[in-house]
Amino acid sequence: MKIAWFYFASPSTFYRLAGWLAPWFFALAAILGAAGLYIGLFVAPTDAQQGEVYRIIFVHVPASWMSMFIYFVMACYGGISLTFNTRLAAMMARALAPTGAMFTFVALWTGSFWGRPTWGTYWVWDARITSELVLLFLYFGFLALANAFEDPRRGDRAAALLALIGLVNLPIIYFSVVWWNTLHQGASVKFTGTTMQIEMLWGMLLVALSFWMYSIGASLTRVRAIILEREGRTLWARALAT
Amino acid sequence: MKPQFYIWMSYGMTALAIAVEIVALRVRRARSLRRIEEERDLEAQD
Numbered sequence: 001m002k003i004a005w006f007y008f009a010s011p012s013t014f015y016r017l018a019g020w021l022a023p024w025f026f027a028l029a030a031i032l033g034a035a036g037l038y039i040g041l042f043v044a045p046t047d048a049q050q051g052e053v054y055r056i057i058f059v060h061v062p063a064s065w066m067s068m069f070i071y072f073v074m075a076c077y078g079g080i081s082l083t084f085n086t087r088l089a090a091m092m093a094r095a096l097a098p099t100g101a102m103f104t105f106v107a108l109w110t111g112s113f114w115g116r117p118t119w120g121t122y123w124v125w126d127a128r129i130t131s132e133l134v135l136l137f138l139y140f141g142f143l144a145l146a147n148a149f150e151d152p153r154r155g156d157r158a159a160a161l162l163a164l165i166g167l168v169n170l171p172i173i174y175f176s177v178v179w180w181n182t183l184h185q186g187a188s189v190k191f192t193g194t195t196m197q198i199e200m201l202w203g204m205l206l207v208a209l210s211f212w213m214y215s216i217g218a219s220l221t222r223v224r225a226i227i228l229e230r231e232g233r234t235l236w237a238r239a240l241a242t
Numbered sequence: 243m244k245p246q247f248y249i250w251m252s253y254g255m256t257a258l259a260i261a262v263e264i265v266a267l268r269v270r271r272a273r274s275l276r277r278i279e280e281e282r283d284l285e286a287q288d
Contacts, residue, residue: 051247056252110252221267228274
């Protein structure tokens with residue numbers, strides 16, 4: 001089956017498609033989140049070394065993964081908008097940034113509240129934590145740059161360029177625990193396997209999937225508002241505001 | 243501090259951040275629609 005990509009790249013078509021899809025993604029996020037948190041808080045056993053406080057990982061690790069993954073997807077959309085000059089890709093990049101920033105903030109916050117009882121401090125200028133903070137500043141920079149121009153298309157191009165340059169930070173975050181002697185522990189979940197207990201792993205993966213579905217739902221909802229802001233003078237957009 | 247304090251501060255902030263984002267999304271969409279409506283009414287008056 002051939003998908004008419006250019007048909008869906010039209011803002012008016014995508015506006016309707018996003019409106020139809022977003023509630024499904026939010027519903028999936030709620031179901032997966034409830035299941036993941038139930039496993040994480042009630043089924044998964046207490047950690048032998050960290051005790052109950054380890055349960056923070058069920059939000060901390062998925063939020064950290066999403067902070068990096070959303071940035072990657074945002075930079076891809078930025079690259080597509082720069083290469084093909086597509087309006088919708090730039091709008092999607094803008095729509096993803098606040099959600100990515102929110103997850104980065106949550107990753108830092110929950111990491112702090114995990115660090116205090118386990119390391120004895122809320123904050124340390126460790127390579128993993130500092131590079132995650134740089135990621136938060138990259139999101140802020142993207143948002144500030146995108147909104148700094150009167151012409152939104154110029155803002156799109158400048159922000160997309162920043163997003164692409166900032167991509168270099170992602171491998172730094174991921175490999176920081178390997179490259180440097182950090183206080184932050186190494187990865188427990190790798191592509192090759194895991195050292196985690198199975199219930200802990202399932203709880204964490206379900207919450208990660210929930211955050212993923214939520215991010216898609218939130219970005220689709222936000223891109224609808226962005227489309228309305230930019231296409232407000234078109235007949236189809238005016239017909240909506242009745 | 244008890245472990246529960248650290249756990250609920252983490253889960254609480256996550257829930258709050260998501261709730262704030264959902265409210266912000268609704269407000270932004272409503273504002274966009276209102277702006278279109280206002281512009282259309284102004285043009286109709288002209």
